[in-house]
Amino acid sequence: MKIILSRKGFDSANGGMPSPIMPDGTLLSMPIPSDDNMLYDELTYDRLSYSEILHQLAPRKKFGQCHVDPDIRKNCRQKPVPNWTPAFGQIGAAQGVLSNANVEVGDIFLFFGWFRRVELHDGKFRFVRRNTGDFYDHSDMHVIYGYLQIGDIVSDKSLISKFPWHPHSSVSRLENSSNTLYLPSETLSIVPGLDGYGTLGYRNDRVLTMRGKSRATWNDLPFLLPEHIYGQRKNGAKGAGLYYGGIWQELVINESEGLIDWAKSIIQ
Numbered sequence: 001m002k003i004i005l006s007r008k009g010f011d012s013a014n015g016g017m018p019s020p021i022m023p024d025g026t027l028l029s030m031p032i033p034s035d036d037n038m039l040y041d042e043l044t045y046d047r048l049s050y051s052e053i054l055h056q057l058a059p060r061k062k063f064g065q066c067h068v069d070p071d072i073r074k075n076c077r078q079k080p081v082p083n084w085t086p087a088f089g090q091i092g093a094a095q096g097v098l099s100n101a102n103v104e105v106g107d108i109f110l111f112f113g114w115f116r117r118v119e120l121h122d123g124k125f126r127f128v129r130r131n132t133g134d135f136y137d138h139s140d141m142h143v144i145y146g147y148l149q150i151g152d153i154v155s156d157k158s159l160i161s162k163f164p165w166h167p168h169s170s171v172s173r174l175e176n177s178s179n180t181l182y183l184p185s186e187t188l189s190i191v192p193g194l195d196g197y198g199t200l201g202y203r204n205d206r207v208l209t210m211r212g213k214s215r216a217t218w219n220d221l222p223f224l225l226p227e228h229i230y231g232q233r234k235n236g237a238k239g240a241g242l243y244y245g246g247i248w249q250e251l252v253i254n255e256s257e258g259l260i261d262w263a264k265s266i267i268q
Helices: 051-055 092-100 259-268
Strands: 003-007 020-021 088-090 109-120 122-129 141-154 180-184 191-195 197-199 249-253
Touching: 051 122, 092 180, 092 249, 109 197, 109 249, 109 259, 141 259, 191 197, 191 259
Parallel strands: 003 109, 020 109
Antiparallel strands: 003 249, 088 180, 109 122, 109 141, 141 180, 141 197
């Protein structure tokens, strides 16, 4: 079994701010801006639209359309989609990585992104600004917020088109031969009582970032070392930690001692 650390949601180039860790611990991954047929106004958390939450956090920014992918959060649309099913789409070079690494049915995506805690101040959300002395309370961090165990891999465009709510069913993506949808298994094989996909709340053990470091420097867990990673990855960290630099979305980790137990503990 392979584990894929898949970077999703806002980053410095797409959105330009962290996704919020809500006061109740919800890791609310914000879909990146795009020209897809979905508005931040149409997505909700606790009766607030994503656009309103973003306006409170960054009043000078404007957010219109977005790319909801991976689509794994139940009931986040104002207007529910009939027969909705979760799915994750990939295309182009990033899909090439998954294909070349022989990612297959049974492998598990762990979705992570850039997050920071928010708090209520005068009735509105804002990012926590003060240093409380606890690194996890005020820092920018990479945090694992969801998972999907692959139950099916769909690349035939006539089949992908049967998921019209998903952005990878758009005409332009259907014409790309690399366009692929990953659908979840019914249950999670490593924790049979759980669905094959889901979102996760905040816990310190779901933080990849090493305490005291910038967000892209991770805890140097032995199964995340370069010798277990697909491709010619090098650890660019200065001193302690792991740093896999560059613009990338998918980090494919081959099974080694401790990896599956770690993934299980993250999801449970």
